[in-house]
Amino acid sequence: MTYNDNFIRACRKQEIDTLPVWYMRQAGRYDPDYRKIKEKYSLLEICAQPELAAEVSLMPVQKLGVDAAILYSDIMNPVASLGVKFDIVANVGPVIDNPIRSKEDVERLRPIDVEGDLGHVLETIRILDRELSVPLITFAGAPFTIASYLIEGRPSKSYIRTKEMMYGNPTVWFALMDKLGEMVITYLRAQIANGAKAIQLFDSWVGALRPADFEKYVLPTITKIFEGIADLPQPKIYFPGVASGELLPCLHHIKADVIGLDWRVSIHEGRQRLDNRFAVQGNLDPYVLTAPMSVIEEHAKQIIDEGLKKPGFIFNLGHGLFPEASLEKLRELTSYIHTYSRSCIAKS
Numbered sequence: 368m369t370y371n372d373n374f375i376r377a378c379r380k381q382e383i384d385t386l387p388v389w390y391m392r393q394a395g396r397y398d399p400d401y402r403k404i405k406e407k408y409s410l411l412e413i414c415a416q417p418e419l420a421a422e423v424s425l426m427p428v429q430k431l432g433v434d435a436a437i438l439y440s441d442i443m444n445p446v447a448s449l450g451v452k453f454d455i456v457a458n459v460g461p462v463i464d465n466p467i468r469s470k471e472d473v474e475r476l477r478p479i480d481v482e483g484d485l486g487h488v489l490e491t492i493r494i495l496d497r498e499l500s501v502p503l504i505t506f507a508g509a510p511f512t513i514a515s516y517l518i519e520g521r522p523s524k525s526y527i528r529t530k531e532m533m534y535g536n537p538t539v540w541f542a543l544m545d546k547l548g549e550m551v552i553t554y555l556r557a558q559i560a561n562g563a564k565a566i567q568l569f570d571s572w573v574g575a576l577r578p579a580d581f582e583k584y585v586l587p588t589i590t591k592i593f594e595g596i597a598d599l600p601q602p603k604i605y606f607p608g609v610a611s612g613e614l615l616p617c618l619h620h621i622k623a624d625v626i627g628l629d630w631r632v633s634i635h636e637g638r639q640r641l642d643n644r645f646a647v648q649g650n651l652d653p654y655v656l657t658a659p660m661s662v663i664e665e666h667a668k669q670i671i672d673e674g675l676k677k678p679g680f681i682f683n684l685g686h687g688l689f690p691e692a693s694l695e696k697l698r699e700l701t702s703y704i705h706t707y708s709r710s711c712i713a714k715s
């Protein structure tokens with residue numbers, strides 16, 4: 368099978384013959400075969416078995432026909448190596464035994480040991496690198512988003528304790544950001560050394576901050592992370608998560624290639640706020656997938672028409688897939704994106 372590099376080409380704003388598409392959380396509970404595996408194993412147990420984790424990563428590529436695979440793992444996996452005990456609780460998310468609240472808690476965090484503690488993740492990447500005919504995206508959670516779980520101890524809507532530390536104890540906050548930033552750089556470099564073809568930094572919850580606070584408390588670490596991997600030629604994606612439209616003008620100088628957009632700003636508006644410096648990825652509202660196929664296609668068409676106006680566009684959702692999504696609709700949507708975009712590109 369020939370290697371399909373449309374995704375990488377789009378990240379680099381190069382010419383493509385078909386618009387590339389992948390879906391955040393494309394390995395998941397909407398797929399009955401995945402649910403069957405989950406009856407036997409937890410997420411962490413799947414991740415600990417490289418052959419199985421690779422199989423789960425491959426499923427959406429085979430079933431949906433997407434143009435990139437994403438490593439099956441979780442943003443929380445590397446924090447185990449720092450000495451943090453956590454679990455991923457079904458229908459809740461990450462839960463931490465002893466949340467990180469004090470200077471001592473932050474000081475206790477060890478540097479990450481990727482080979483020692485996350486060898487199974489690197490092995491999964493190597494298996495996927497051998498088996499895939501589309502690029503493999505690997506990822507890390509960004510410091511704010513990881514910190515929100517470490518500090519709150521569980522998923523939060525208000526981020527009250529996170530903000531309490533950020534505003535009330537900035538020295539401890541910045542020490543935590545530094546440690547998590549170092550973790551992310553080391554982890555992403557190891558992923559790429561083992562065969563990842565692109566990386567995405569997930570900052571799912573940073574849209575909870577106003578732009579001035581994002582710039583003061585978070586952006587310096589994001590800037591440092593992308594500088595710390597800038598020598599690597601693989602494309603780099605920053606996804607500032609849900610409700611991040613107001614943060615886009617703050618991102619002009621980070622050394623990323625692609626910015627992920629949520630659905631609250633149009634592709635055109637997103638590009639403008641980013642000063643056209645990046646390729647963009649997004650941004651179908653995942654919950655539109657509950658609509659009839661004609662409505663889904665109408666939304667997708669609008670996104671594709673705007674996306675193809677400039678080089679550097681990757682179709683995705685504005686946030687992750689949810690368990691109630693339909694495999695059949697996703698397959699149809701993927702095929703629609705490919706067919707419709709091919710006809711637009713051929714005409715241009």
Ligand code: CP3
Pocket residue numbers: 390391392393394395396405409410437438439440441442443455456457458459460461506512522569571686687
């Ligand atoms: O995208 C993929 O298909 C790759 C796998 C992946 C998972 N988590 C597996 C997973 C990726 C990229 C992630 C990233 C992740 N994890 C993020 C960033 C992306 C986003 O959605 O914003 C976040 C915030 C987390 C933390 C987390 N892990 C949450 C909030 C949950 C949901 C809890 C639930 O049960 O609904 C998880 C669990 C999780 N991680 C699941 C999957 C497939 C679902 C539960 C399961 O199947 O066991």
